[in-house]
Amino acid sequence: MATEKQKMLRGDLYTAGDPELVSDAAAASVWLARYNTASAAPASERHAMLAEALGHVGDGATVRSPFHCDYGYNIYLEDGVFLNFGCIVLDVVSVRIGAGTQIGPGxxxxxxxxxxxxxxxxxxxxxxxxxxxxxxxxxxAGALILPGVTIGDDAIVGAGSVVTRDVAAGTTVMGIPARVATKDDPGSRT
Incomplete structure (x- = not known):
């Protein structure tokens, strides 16, 4: 019989109030409190702190405080990933972020x-x-990425967008719900 944590990690129905998961979330909260109050610490120290709790932290990955997550151990950041102030990651299953990706505040x-x-x-x-x-x-800034979404390499998600579907590589999306931008959309010109 699978534990609630095993069910969660597989993407099956599970009970979030299970004692093991409550303990994992509490440990993450303790780590987050420590991490979020260390915003003035040297980058190398903050990177080492990220490596304590996250599933993977590539070279040069940066996460600005405040940062919030459920567990941390399901978050995988490749080299040079940047998360700006106030990001929230609900990581009951894996969140994988590719090298050089930049994520705005909120x-x-x-x-x-x-x-x-x-x-x-x-x-x-x-x-x-x-x-x-x-x-x-x-x-x-302020974009919302919903469960099950894949965003392809080199894509752009406009500020405040709600991404409900996969985004193809090299595509710019914007709006609520996010749709492929046209050359006439405000903010789609470079």
Whole structure:
């Protein structure tokens, strides 16, 4: 029989209030409090702190405080990833961010999802769907990346966009919900 944590990591229905998961979340909260108060520490020290809690932290990866996540161990940052102030990552399953990707302030990356059937949802069950963000992606301030989304290499997500579907490599999307930008959209010109 699988534990609730094993179910969570597989993306199956699980109970978030399970004691093991509550303990993992509490440990992450302690780490986050320490990390978020160390904003003036040298970059090398902050990088080492990230490596303590996250699944992978590549060379030169930077996460500005405040930063918030569920567990941390499901977050994988490749070389040179940059997360600006106030990012939130709900990492009940994996969040993978490719090399050189820049994420603006206040961006939310969500993997946690809930059953659509109200009877199942009433049992306080949830599940996760992984998020994959490619290399050299730029995600503008305040964007919201929903569960299960993949964003291809070299894509751009406009500020304030809500990304509900996959974004093809090299594509610019913007809006609520995010749609492929045309040359006439404000902010799509470089």
């Amino acid at each position: 961006v939310q990356i969500l993997t946690a999802d809930h059953p659509r059937d109200p009877a199942i949802r009433a049992k306080m069950l949830e599940f996760g769907r992984p998020v994959v963000i490619g290399r050299n992606v730029w995600i503008g």
